[in-house]
Amino acid sequence: MNDVFAQLVGQPEAVATLRAASRAAAAVLRGEAVGAGAMTHAWLFTGPPGSGRSVAARAFAAALQCTEVRKGPFLSDSVVEGSPLNDEAGPGCGVCTGCHTALAGTHPDVRFVVPDGLSIPVAQMRDLVLRSATTPANGRWQVLLIEDADRLTEAAGNALLKAVEEPPDRTIFLLCAPSDHPDDISVTIRSRCRVVPLRQPGAEAVSTLLVERDGVDPATAAWVAAAAQGHVGRARRLAGDREARDRRAAVLAVPRQLTGVGACFDAAAALIEAAEAEAAASVAATDAAERAALETALGAGGTGKGSAGAARGIAGQLKDLEKRQKSRATRAQRDALDRALLDLAGFYRDVLNARWGGAVAPVHADTAPLAEAAAQRWTAESTLRRLEAVLTCRTAIDANVKPRIAVEAMMLELWQG
Amino acid sequence: MVSQVPSPALTPVVLVLGDEELLVARAVTDTAARARVVDPAVELREMDADTLLVGELAEALSPSLFGGRRVVVLRRGQDAKKDVAAMLLDYVKAPDPEVTLVVAHAGGAKGKAIADGLAKAGAEVVPAAKITKHRERVDFVTSEVRRLGGRCQADAAEALIEAVGHDLRELAAACAQLIADTDGRVDAATVARYYRGKAEVSGFAVADAAVAGDLPAALEALRWALHSGVDPVPIADALADGVRTVARVASAGRGNAFQLASSLGMPAWKIEKAQRQARGWTPEGLVKAMRAAADCNAAVKGGEEDRGYALERTIAAFARARAGGSR
Numbered sequence: 001m002n003d004v005f006a007q008l009v010g011q012p013e014a015v016a017t018l019r020a021a022s023r024a025a026a027a028v029l030r031g032e033a034v035g036a037g038a039m040t041h042a043w044l045f046t047g048p049p050g051s052g053r054s055v056a057a058r059a060f061a062a063a064l065q066c067t068e069v070r071k072g073p074f075l076s077d078s079v080v081e082g083s084p085l086n087d088e089a090g091p092g093c094g095v096c097t098g099c100h101t102a103l104a105g106t107h108p109d110v111r112f113v114v115p116d117g118l119s120i121p122v123a124q125m126r127d128l129v130l131r132s133a134t135t136p137a138n139g140r141w142q143v144l145l146i147e148d149a150d151r152l153t154e155a156a157g158n159a160l161l162k163a164v165e166e167p168p169d170r171t172i173f174l175l176c177a178p179s180d181h182p183d184d185i186s187v188t189i190r191s192r193c194r195v196v197p198l199r200q201p202g203a204e205a206v207s208t209l210l211v212e213r214d215g216v217d218p219a220t221a222a223w224v225a226a227a228a229q230g231h232v233g234r235a236r237r238l239a240g241d242r243e244a245r246d247r248r249a250a251v252l253a254v255p256r257q258l259t260g261v262g263a264c265f266d267a268a269a270a271l272i273e274a275a276e277a278e279a280a281a282s283v284a285a286t287d288a289a290e291r292a293a294l295e296t297a298l299g300a301g302g303t304g305k306g307s308a309g310a311a312r313g314i315a316g317q318l319k320d321l322e323k324r325q326k327s328r329a330t331r332a333q334r335d336a337l338d339r340a341l342l343d344l345a346g347f348y349r350d351v352l353n354a355r356w357g358g359a360v361a362p363v364h365a366d367t368a369p370l371a372e373a374a375a376q377r378w379t380a381e382s383t384l385r386r387l388e389a390v391l392t393c394r395t396a397i398d399a400n401v402k403p404r405i406a407v408e409a410m411m412l413e414l415w416q417g
Numbered sequence: 418m419v420s421q422v423p424s425p426a427l428t429p430v431v432l433v434l435g436d437e438e439l440l441v442a443r444a445v446t447d448t449a450a451r452a453r454v455v456d457p458a459v460e461l462r463e464m465d466a467d468t469l470l471v472g473e474l475a476e477a478l479s480p481s482l483f484g485g486r487r488v489v490v491l492r493r494g495q496d497a498k499k500d501v502a503a504m505l506l507d508y509v510k511a512p513d514p515e516v517t518l519v520v521a522h523a524g525g526a527k528g529k530a531i532a533d534g535l536a537k538a539g540a541e542v543v544p545a546a547k548i549t550k551h552r553e554r555v556d557f558v559t560s561e562v563r564r565l566g567g568r569c570q571a572d573a574a575e576a577l578i579e580a581v582g583h584d585l586r587e588l589a590a591a592c593a594q595l596i597a598d599t600d601g602r603v604d605a606a607t608v609a610r611y612y613r614g615k616a617e618v619s620g621f622a623v624a625d626a627a628v629a630g631d632l633p634a635a636l637e638a639l640r641w642a643l644h645s646g647v648d649p650v651p652i653a654d655a656l657a658d659g660v661r662t663v664a665r666v667a668s669a670g671r672g673n674a675f676q677l678a679s680s681l682g683m684p685a686w687k688i689e690k691a692q693r694q695a696r697g698w699t700p701e702g703l704v705k706a707m708r709a710a711a712d713c714n715a716a717v718k719g720g721e722e723d724r725g726y727a728l729e730r731t732i733a734a735f736a737r738a739r740a741g742g743s744r
Contacts (some may be wrong), residue, residue, distance in 0.1 A: 054531040058451070102641050124473075200583045261700045261704075262669060264664075265665050315453050394690065396714075396715050399715045399718065399720060401711060401714040401715045402654065405710060405711050408657075408661060408707055408711070409708050409710065409711035410663075412703065412704040415704075416700075416704045
């Protein structure tokens with residue numbers, strides 16, 4: 001179970017593709033001839049959030065850097081050419097130095113781009129493209145992995161396009177995006193990539209993973225897997241983080257609190273404040289550490305003659321840092337709000353499902369009675385309108401509407417139905 | 418606080434407290450003028466307190482070998498270093514009669530000890546704080562006209578402020594121009610003859626009219642605001658804020674504005690205004706208006722081609738929502 005692809009839940013097709021490609025990549029390295037299209041220089045992993053886009057990309061990167069092909073768990077001596085087991089054979093043992101360092105993010109030839117701000121600026125992309133053109137240090141592959149490629153600005157996308165168009169021999173580009181829609185990734189980049197579509201893993205697959213890998217007890221695993229709506233990371237956070245569970249409970253209490261216009265505004269303010277607090281808590285420690293490091297590097301806090309002048313000079317640099325930190329905080333806040341809105345949308349989906357007597361299981365098992373009760377009172381149309389209001393709010397926040405205004409409008413519509 | 422009639426006696430230490438440039442500059446010129454009355458050959462020295470060394474200050478404040486008066490203007494008194502501040506406070510206890518020291522202080526919390534110390538030691542304090550209240554601005558205009566030898570009623574002052582804007586320098590210049598152009602009597606008709614239009618219309622003025630259901634006034638205010646360069650985004654935010662305020666105040670029920678202030682987290686005047694505006698709104702109307710405000714927020718941030726039209730449509734939607742009409 002050490003295999004790098006084992007972390008990819010419920011994606012058999014994608015895993016088969018990636019295994020075949022990494023086998024072909026290993027063959028290329030050995031100098032053997034492989035068929036056209038067996039290995040490709042650019043890959044695009046698409047799928048809904050939580051489906052494991054970045055996990056797949058990382059696993060593939062590890063498989064490309066795996067140095068222990070022959071000792072891998074699936075390619076022991078017992079495997080003979082042509083046997084069905086061979087489909088599972090290939091690089092990616094998960095234990096060799098290559099795999100381990102690639103997964104841990106310390107491999108010299110694997111470069112991760114994990115944007116924590118709102119977008120990936122062109123300057124950063126140019127720098128990365130330049131580095132990606134160098135020969136791999138270990139003689140295998142130079143891998144550039146871009147998580148959230150949908151956050152590339154137009155200029156950054158074009159800078160990347162140039163490299164993807166004429167790639168160096170041993171460079172592999174791995175991009176992750178929610179979909180291959182032009183809104184997410186430009187058509188010019190997409191047309192030069194091989195797309196690996198990932199699907200939303202089923203609740204059973206997620207709960208099995210939680211039980212097996214994280215040791216969560218089966219009952220908890222079952223409900224958090226359903227509540228996370230196929231998002232593996234979110235399910236794990238719900239299972240392990242008490243505060244995350246409390247926040248979710250607070251969000252699911254919202255529909256009951258909407259008793260009037262004033263209550264709507266209070267609920268909106270509470271939701272925004274909770275998201276702000278969550279975001280602030282997640283970035284506060286990093287922000288303070290970054291600031292302290294920069295100040296130390298620039299010689300702040302010094303005493304004596306001339307120290308005041310030096311301190312004035314660092315203000316500009318601190319301002320730049322604050323700008324970056326603000327972008328990160330805004331993103332963290334929006335992400336937190338989006339999670340809350342998804343939970344809320346799940347509740348209204350449950351109501352609709354209960355109203356229609358659908359055969360599918362509820363998203364939020366713990367509020368199922370509440371959803372049943374609501375289904376008695378609300379018509380299907382008004383429930384749909386409410387669901388629509390939540391989804392409109394998500395789109396609006398994505399379109400840079402002030403979160404407070406978008407959430408207030410949503411709350412009022414949830415109340416009115 | 419605005420009128421600055423030069424006092425005849427020349428005090429040895431003057432503290433100009435505040436950061437309204439025009440008033441600070443006037444206080445300094447007035448003091449210099451007063452000194453010139455006593456001695457026409459008075460020497461004027463200006464220095465910045467933040468880069469000043471103790472020795473320089475001591476030299477400036479000590480009597481001249483050849484006699485003669487001197488006016489020392491110390492700018493940015495709030496930025497004075499510790500030793501300079503200590504010396505200032507020491508000097509003010511026994512000022513040199515031949516020297517007039519003018520200390521300009523921004524009036525904030527920074528370097529408060531200097532301002533307090535000087536005032537306590539008997540320095541003449543000239544207030545020069547920024548004018549923020551409308552009433553004070555009207556007073557400034559009327560007193561400005563009077564200072565220039567004219568007469569001016571409050572309505573004329575209001576009209577002038579609306580047309581020229583809030584900048585004191587521009588207002589002072591406009592007053593001087595009006596006095597020069599007329600016989601000294603400034604009334605609303607005079608102002609209307611020379612000044613037309615509105616200089617500053619904030620998003621809140623637009624929102625107030627829109628939420629009150631006054632469609633023509635709201636559209637007019639919007640046009641003025643856009644014309645004078647107010648960005649559509651703050652106007653859209655103000656519109657949303659208007660609906661929010663009315664909705665929260667209306668749902669809080671009737672009550673004393675001052676009692677509601679703490680529970681709603683808003684100043685009492687805002688609540689009083691919203692209570693007046695809330696008449697005529699139904700909860701359903703507020704839902705529609707808030708939706709329109711949220712859509713408008715997206716529209717002005719790149720959602721639509723014509724941001725002005727998006728705002729106009731939102732204002733019209735407010736009026737319909739208030740009247741209880743359908744979307």
